[in-house]
Amino acid sequence: MIHFNNVSKYYATKQGRHYVLKNVDLALPTDRNIAVLGPNGVGKSTLIRMLGGADFPNKGQIVSNQKISWPLGLQGGLQGSMSARENVRFVARIHGYKNTQKIEQQVDDFAEIGKFFDEPVKTYSSGMKARVAFGLTMAFDFDFDVLLVDELGAVGDANFRCKSEALLKEKYEKTKLIMVSHSMGELRKNCQAGLVIINQDLRFHTDIESAIKEYEEHYVATS
Amino acid sequence: MQDTVHALLMREIKTRFGADRLGYFWAIAEPVAQASVMAVIFTLLGRSSVAGIPVAIFLFVGILPFKFFGKLIPQIGAAIDANKALFTYRQVTAIDPIITRILIEAVTFIVVYVLIFTAMAWLGFDVFPDDLLALLAACFLLLNLAVGLGLLLCCAVTYWPDAAKLFAMVMTPMFFISGILYCATMIPEQYWYLFSWNPIFHLIELSRDAFFVSYKTPIGDWYFVSFVALSSLSIGLMTFRINRHRFTN
Numbered sequence: 001m002i003h004f005n006n007v008s009k010y011y012a013t014k015q016g017r018h019y020v021l022k023n024v025d026l027a028l029p030t031d032r033n034i035a036v037l038g039p040n041g042v043g044k045s046t047l048i049r050m051l052g053g054a055d056f057p058n059k060g061q062i063v064s065n066q067k068i069s070w071p072l073g074l075q076g077g078l079q080g081s082m083s084a085r086e087n088v089r090f091v092a093r094i095h096g097y098k099n100t101q102k103i104e105q106q107v108d109d110f111a112e113i114g115k116f117f118d119e120p121v122k123t124y125s126s127g128m129k130a131r132v133a134f135g136l137t138m139a140f141d142f143d144f145d146v147l148l149v150d151e152l153g154a155v156g157d158a159n160f161r162c163k164s165e166a167l168l169k170e171k172y173e174k175t176k177l178i179m180v181s182h183s184m185g186e187l188r189k190n191c192q193a194g195l196v197i198i199n200q201d202l203r204f205h206t207d208i209e210s211a212i213k214e215y216e217e218h219y220v221a222t223s
Numbered sequence: 224m225q226d227t228v229h230a231l232l233m234r235e236i237k238t239r240f241g242a243d244r245l246g247y248f249w250a251i252a253e254p255v256a257q258a259s260v261m262a263v264i265f266t267l268l269g270r271s272s273v274a275g276i277p278v279a280i281f282l283f284v285g286i287l288p289f290k291f292f293g294k295l296i297p298q299i300g301a302a303i304d305a306n307k308a309l310f311t312y313r314q315v316t317a318i319d320p321i322i323t324r325i326l327i328e329a330v331t332f333i334v335v336y337v338l339i340f341t342a343m344a345w346l347g348f349d350v351f352p353d354d355l356l357a358l359l360a361a362c363f364l365l366l367n368l369a370v371g372l373g374l375l376l377c378c379a380v381t382y383w384p385d386a387a388k389l390f391a392m393v394m395t396p397m398f399f400i401s402g403i404l405y406c407a408t409m410i411p412e413q414y415w416y417l418f419s420w421n422p423i424f425h426l427i428e429l430s431r432d433a434f435f436v437s438y439k440t441p442i443g444d445w446y447f448v449s450f451v452a453l454s455s456l457s458i459g460l461m462t463f464r465i466n467r468h469r470f471t472n
Contacts (some may be wrong), residue, residue, distance in 0.1 A: 053313030056472045070312050079308040081238060093230030094314045 002028040002146075003049065004202070006060035009046060020046050020129040021057070022200040029144050030066050033177040036199035037215040038124075044180045045073070047197070048150045051157070051178065066145035071138050073150030074129055080122035084111065084132045087121060091136060103139045110135035119155055124223075130156050133165050149179045184212060232345030233322040239327070254335045258286045265354050265404070277348055281338055282433050285403035285427045286364065291332040292369050293394045294425060296414050298324045299373025300380055300387050303470045310471055314418040317463070320379070325370060353458050360445075364452040371455030374463040377466065381469040401428045409441040415442055422451040 004100050006028040010017040021044035028034070036044050049055040050062055052071040068076060088107045092100040108117050111131040116124060121132070130152050139146070147168075156164065168175075178195075181187050185196075187208065194211020196203045198218055205211035240246025242252050254288040262279040340350040352358045379386035391411030401423040407415065418424045419442055 049311075054311045056468060058468060077308060077311040079234075079306070082234065085247075086234065086237065090230050090234050091312065092311065093233065094312055096228045097224045206404070 002062065002064040002066065004028070004060070007050075007057045007062060008059040008120045009043070009050065009055075009057045011213070019200045022195075024060070024202050026204060027094070028195070028204065030064070030176055031192070032181065032193050033191040034204075035191035035211065036178065036180045036197070037187075037193045037194055037211055040059070043200075044195045044197065045071075047202075048073070048148050048178065048180055050147075052148050055215075066211060067143070068146045069137060069144040069148050070148050071104055071148045073132055073134070073152055074126055075150075077179075078129060081119055081120055083118045084108075084113070084116070084118050084124075085118055087132070094141065095109075095142075106139040107132065107135040110138065110167075127160070128155055130133055131160055134160075138167050139140055147175050147177050149161055149177055149181075151180050151182070152188050163218050187212070224319070225317045227316075228323050228326070231320055233324065234306075234309075235320075235323055235327060238245065250331055251335055251338060254287070254290055254331075254340060256291065256341065260284060261452055275302075275437050276431075280343060280348055280434075281431070284430050285401075286340070287332070288334050288365050289372070289398065289401060289403050289423065289425065290432060291328065292365060293397075295325065295328045295366075295369045296373040296376055297387055297390060298328055300376035300390070305379070317467055320387060321374070321463075324427070325366075329366065340355055345361065345467040352434045353436035354433040358430055360372055360432060361381075361426050361430045361448075364448050365423075367452040368426075368448075371452070371459030372455070374459030375455075378462045378466045378469070383467065397421075397423065400424070406431060406438070408438075412441075418442065419444075422448050430441075 004024045007024045008019065010019045012018075025105055036047060036124045038044050046055060048071045050057060051068060051140070053068070054071055078084070079090075082090070084107070085104055087107070088104050089100045092103045111117065113124070113128050113131060116128060117132075121129065134152060152164075158218065177190060179187065179191060191208050192206075194205045194208045194215075196205065196211050196215050196218070198214070203211075203214065205214065240250050259465070262282045264280055266278050291300040296416050299321055302324045303317060306315070306320040309320075344350045376386060376390055400418065401421060402418065407418070407424075407428055410418065425443050425448045429445065429448065432440040432443055
């Protein structure tokens, strides 16, 4: 379980505080894959970042005894001025690995971006970034209980999608996903439950279909 | 924490000093060259020495800590921004890049200091400080002062990005009023009040007092600089703690 205890998160804007979440109390089960639904700018990425410990609530706390991954997405995670290899080394080092060569090789093999592996990440296309970010997360031999994925699939080509799905299945049998995506097809395929962000609150649905239904009723204008 | 600082160290050293070994050379050569050029100019100008202290040594004791101070503060100020993407990993917290940069600058300072004075010794100067402990204390207080101000700058740039430019503007006149090219005994006594507010002036005076047994500083006050330095550090740390949310987004 992931527990939200009276969590509030806001951003300071010129017109005052913009709340993303306000006084959220929730216990999120971690025994199934969860889709996070909401329109752009409603706070999906912020939620994922807070779950991954990359950002913090302004009030309240998020506690869990599960091993939760870092947010796996296109923004953040890779420092633009460093090459993919240096980023991989960095992540291996903060996890206490002394010899980083094996992990570097694994990510290099998975990403298949050739000589760009040693070029700064800021020169990459978003697809290349996705390959490195995904390969990096998969290269470690510790297992996460929950993997946070923030719209990573959208930019990959068919080959990358096949490879990443196969790798996920094989390596992460026990791992559950918390996933942001705007592709309902992808969410239906991967997730059993849904979490909709409405009115600065989180609404959990045990069934993905009912979550999609609420999302569409609330946000999608039918014309 | 050790793992994170180690990882950040390797990452910072690589971007700072370049990928090749020559980078380390430049890290040392740049401050050495700056200080040496100034020392040579003033020696050639034929400035008379103070209390029997050679001009070059007199200048180095002032220039090196001042350069350290002027370098460390903007480095801390920019530490968060330069590593922003890496906060994605929960192991990396806001203070880690700060600690990393303090380590890099402090070690560079010590290496440059020792290197210059070793070279001076080789040239035949008497370079061993008369009161090493007091000199180290002055350097330590300078470090505290700089870290405190650096943390404040780090918070200030999240509200107002131009704060770093303002700091650079302030540092230029500071060079001339911090007693680097002169010492207190060269200033008429009635003007001492113009300098006695400046903790860097005190620290450089105290360093010279510690370095040369023949020089007794009339202004340098350990209580005053200790108070300013420790206040700076504690206010800096508090401000940093209060603003920690601002660094992650």
